[in-house]
Amino acid sequence: MNRGIVTIATGDKKYYEMAKNLLISIRITNPNEKVAILTDEANEYKKLYDDVVILKNPYHSYMDKINLLKHLPYEENIFIDADSLVYDKLSDIWKEFESKTDFSCYGTKLSIGSKGGWFKESDIGEWRDKIYYIPQMHGGLYFVRKGDFIKEFYELCLKIQSNYKQYRFAYFDEPADEPILALASAILNVDFASTRQTICFYPAIEKIMDLNIYKRKLTYLSQGKCCSGKVLHFGSINTEKALYKCERDKFIKILVVSNKL
Template sequence: MDSDTSNLTLKKSFFTFASGKKYLALAFALARSYRFHNGTSIPFSIISNKDFSLPWDLTWVNKTIVSQNILGPGLEFKLHLLDIAPTDESIFIDADSLIYGSISNLFSLFNKQTVNVIGLKVTDGIFVDEDVESACKEFDLNYMVRYCGAFYYLIKNKIGKDIFDYANELYLSGRKFQHNENTMYDEPILSIALSKFRVDPLADDGKIWGDLAQWEYKNQLNIFKFPPVFNNIANATNYKFWLPIGEYSPKILHVGSGNYNKKPWLFDSVRLKLHYKLLLPVNLSDWLVKIIVIPLYQLARKLLR
């Protein structure tokens, strides 16, 4: 009999995974953005496959080291998210993200019955190099879950374990899934696993999560002052067909590791570091970025063209 966790009071946490200097820097910025908008009442953890030192202003962050022999290389760690999750109920956020608002209430949006993602069900088209209709026939699915692996809701129960066990079986089956020269991608495998167990994804309405690569943003982002405002424009190359046309303000922004030390991540990460690490007031931190960091960045870009 499956365990019912819908009425239990579970320990909650947010966590991310980071390995190497670049991704640790991204994770530190993510942690600071979490604290700025959410405080520290719900724990935040950074998990890595190698030991690392936390900056002095992040001593409130929980640190966990898990052997790479267990996690595997590259993105394989995402097939073990349920095992490494710090608490019975947790939300994983990719390290190359920033938080622009309160996310403490996100746990209440899920039914506590199964692991889940933000996305939608699809029955045709192409997703992560899979012909959806063909994949549904191959794996006996009613649909595939279209989503981005930068966000996972995790709950430790039998259904969650079965989903991740099935995902690992798929990965070890020898069947070819989307990958690059360095690593596998988690979305095709976990999409099939979620769909196999008939998980209904949390509808993507643009208000919780967004990907910088898929949005047209109107104004320069500022993590202190306002959430990002994006415009879903019909016929644009990055138009999201499942969202109505118009403006959206996601609380979690997946910036992407390719924007490390580039705008807009650079400006907001410096704002946060000045405020927390150097103990400068919010207004002063913002002002220094405006009069020093942004002009220097723009000058460097011109000189390097």
């Protein structure tokens, strides 16, 4: 099966640097995984990746993740946000998505009428009677498998995007990937992977318990429970903080010794 990891970097050089740091972490923890980048220009970073897709009309925003659905480099793709680092093997993640729909991510199907997801039933206009659930999902990691379903899913995302102002979503007043993908998922009854702690969203956790790339260890406290993860999604703003820079430098140090890039 032709499969690989995908990330995106467009616009500001800092996003290319984040993507490079993610790539380094994958090369160290998953040396056999192919890695592709979706980008807006052929620059010096291009040679680092196994495959490169040039976007002709990038959004230079969250919305480039919607573009991913049309420009998939592999038959099976795991997208990881560039502002993330990988601490362990991704083989278990591939297994989790084997039996899922052709688009999937980590999330939960909340009951219709729930107020805890990406939208309320009353805020999605004409889709109100066409959804299967209210999604609560994380947008730092997506699984996408090429096929007719993804073509339908992509077209639906574009339709939702074009009418975005008619709806009301949590957190984003302007078009963004997570609310659009969440609504499309609810309409087409997408399956979610349930092992949410596999990808850890740094701003949402209570405390990092143990972060050790040398031991391939990522443990953290979330809702009073100690969880183990494989991918730490820092969030773009947190890549300027000491923790991210410290972890980045550890990966680079290992890279210099192992020469895996």
